[in-house]
């Protein structure tokens with residue numbers, strides 16, 4: 001075990017980035033990760049309007065956060081943590097997909 005010079009959490013010896021604060025031991029600074037789920041890769045058409053539904057972002061759950069306005073809808077997805085969001089530009093229909101692994 002070694003400890004993070006930034007937040008002093010313990011880090012496994014084979015990790016080069018602190019799991020807690022993203023401090024990179026090789027770069028000696030906190031690094032931002034590119035989120036691999038940030039891009040939508042699906043080609044989706046609105047069933048109603050037959051127009052392509054553009055990718056509108058990635059919706060993520062944060063640990064301990066409430067589901068808010070979505071209420072019970074997402075409880076069935078409790079084991080998932082990220083969704084790709086597509087919105088129909090014509091009728092406003094929203095589709096969620098579990099984020100794909102790239």
Ligand SMILES: [Zn+2]
Pocket residue numbers: 004005006007008009018019020021022023
């Ligand atoms: Zn740290």
Ligand SMILES: [Zn+2]
Pocket residue numbers: 046047048049050088089090091092093
């Ligand atoms: Zn539509």
